[in-house]
Amino acid sequence: MSPIRVWAVPGVDNSRSSELIPPGLPVFWKSGSPNHFRLLKGWLSLCDGGRCGYQGECRRNSNTLPTRLLDLGEGGIHTDTVYLRGTAEISTNPAETRYIALSHCWGEKMKGMTPEWCTTYDNESTRKKEGFSIDEVLPKTFKDTIKVARAIGVRYLWIDSLCIMQGDGGDWNTEATKMTEVFKNAYCTIAAASAEDSDQGFLDQRESDFPYAMVPNSSHGKVFVCRATDDFPGDVENGVLNTRAWVLQERLLSARTIHFTKRQTYWECGGGVRCETLTNMRNGNHSFRYDPNFPGSIGDRSLTAQIKLVQDLFEQYTTLSLTYQNDRPTAIHSLAMELGKALDTNVAYGIFGKAPFLHRSLLWRGLGCSLKQILPELPSWSWMAYHVNDEQSKDAAKIKYQDVEDVEWDKSVRLVEQQEAGNNRWILKARVMRRRDTSEEDGDKEDLYFDLGQALDDVRYAVMGRKADANPTYYVLVVQGSPASGWKRVGMGLVPKRYILFDDQDIVAKIW
Ligand SMILES: [Zn+2]
Structure with a gap:
């Protein structure tokens, strides 16, 4: 369902209306x-x-500047040649080095390729010394971005595939973790919201025609109806760019963004959203997400609001698409670290270290799908390690956090940094209890969720917290393993007390 725009124009001459644009119908400037x-x-x-x-x-x-930037030319002298610059060599005066960052879709067709426009160690030095041709080398989305940057008087530009070394031996792994700095410190971000890939571009091709209907004689005079022209949720929130996992942090970390959509351009900053129709809107319930100081600004919110915010963001993130499933931990890394800073806690693989964030962030389950652990280098209790258990599926491995009420969180649950096999690892510690096979028919049953979809026997429970109730129920991670080999998460759930053996062992065990 899309919203509509209804307007009345009293006193307009009916006889000439067919050839004229009715007053009140928004007509946009030609794009570009x-x-x-x-x-x-x-x-x-x-x-x-x-x-x-x-x-x-x-x-x-x-x-603070990104490692490299594209130099579009000094003092408004615009030639076809642009240069790659290592920012260590250029001024760090913010007034002289303001840059635009581009948020865009690479497009599925680029999967597994290093397109010829990319910067690699082979062409880096030529691109720095002699520059390269915009027209001959770059795809349309990049050309359009350069046009916009020059038109608004910004000399430098950051585009991932041009400013991060691509291909073999590239520095993607280190640069991809610096997205906070790139997007936070940009003068402004350009979001190519309607371009499905780098070739498509976003100028000169928008829908400029707004069909409208007219009711000639109503009690309000002449009434016009057309599809709403200012549809920020439809054009931006649900636009192709915002279905991409990488883009969530790019947008949230940007202080201000110009969204180029199929129908019009929107401006978004701490003051809200501005449309080409000169309408000024608030960004709904999510306005605090787009506060320029986000996520630092969430420190002042209540604990409940903070937990909800983090959970909403991660749940949303897991619905978004990734070309490479292995990017799941990386494409949200910068945002997760910034959230950790704002909440004064360490963050490990999407899990926050400080109680009660720790307990709450461990209690996730797959939403409508069974999972498969695709990243064995990540712990079993991190949702980032999983993908849907179906080779053919394009669906994301969505998660949902457990709703909780009145819980006394278990104090022995902790994240501890340890040296394991030569690496620093975050290990989860918790009380692992034996499961009691009860034959009692009466009473509440266990409510268990198994990550891989298959119910398993021979499990134990790592206690996260106790629901205060006359018949206590425990929030648990379901684990398998042994005291010698350690434990692995295989699920989570809510378990009545009678299923847990509290007798002999109150030993805190390692879970990885
Ligand atoms: Zn502003």
């Missing part, structure tokens, strides 16, 4: 035209000048 760019500049200067409605500064003034 001087007037369109003038509007973008207007939004920027409004926000730069602190007149965007946000009580603070949206604009960054950091002198």
Whole structure:
């Protein structure tokens, strides 16, 4: 269902209406035209000048730069040649080195390839010394981004495949963990919201036609109806770019973003969302997510709100698509670390170390799917280690956190950093209890969820917390293993006390 726009224009001459654009019907500037760019500049200067409605500064003034940037040319001299720059060689004065960051889809067709426009160790030095041709080398989405950057007067640009070394021996692994700095410190982010891949571009090809219907004689005079033109949820939230897992942190860490969508351009900053129709909107319930100081700003919220926020974000993240499933821990890494900083806790594989975040973040289950652990280097209790257990499936391995009420969390549950097999690892410690095979028919049953879909016997329970009740129930991780080899998570659940043997062993064990 999409929203509609209804408007009445009293006193318009009926006889001429068929050839005229009715007053009230929004008509946008041609995408990429001087007037369109003038509007973008207007939004920027409004926000730069602190007149965007946000009580603070949206604009960054950091002198931390990404490792490399693309230099589009000095002082408005725009040639076809652009240069790659190592930022160690350029000024770090924020006024001189403001840059735009691009958030975009690579596109499935690039899977497994290193397209020729990418920067590699083979072409790096030529790109730095002699530059390279925009026209001959770059795909349309990048060309459009350069057009916009130049039009709004920004000299430097960050695009992942140009500023991170691609291909064999590239520095993707180290650079991919620095996304916080890249997007946080950008002068502004350009989101190619409607471009499905790098070739598609986002200028000159939007839907500019708005069919409308007219009711000639109503009690309000002449009434017009058309599809709502300002549809930020439809154009941006549900647009192709925002279905991509990498993009969640790019958007959340950006202080301000210009979204180029199929129908119009939207400006988003701490002051809300601005449309080309000059409508100014609040960003709904999620406005705090787009606060320029997010996620630092969540420190002031209540504990309940903080937990809900983190869980909502991770649940949302697990619904998003990844070209490479193995990127699951990396594509959210920067955001997770920033959340950890804001909440003053360490973060290991999507699990927060501080109680009660720790207990709450361990109590996840797969949503509507059975899972398969695809990353054995990650612990079994991290949802990041899993993918759906179906080779053919394109679905994401969605998770859902357990709703809890009145719980006394178990104090022995801890994350401990340890040296194991030459690596520093976070190990989970918890009380692992034997399961009591009870023949009593009466009373509540165990409510167990098994990660791989198959119910297992011979399990034990790692106690997370106790639900305060006349008949206590325990929130547990279901584990398998042995005291000698250690334990692995195989599921989670809610278990009435009579199923747990509290008698002999109150030993805190290692779970990996
Ligand atoms: Zn602003």
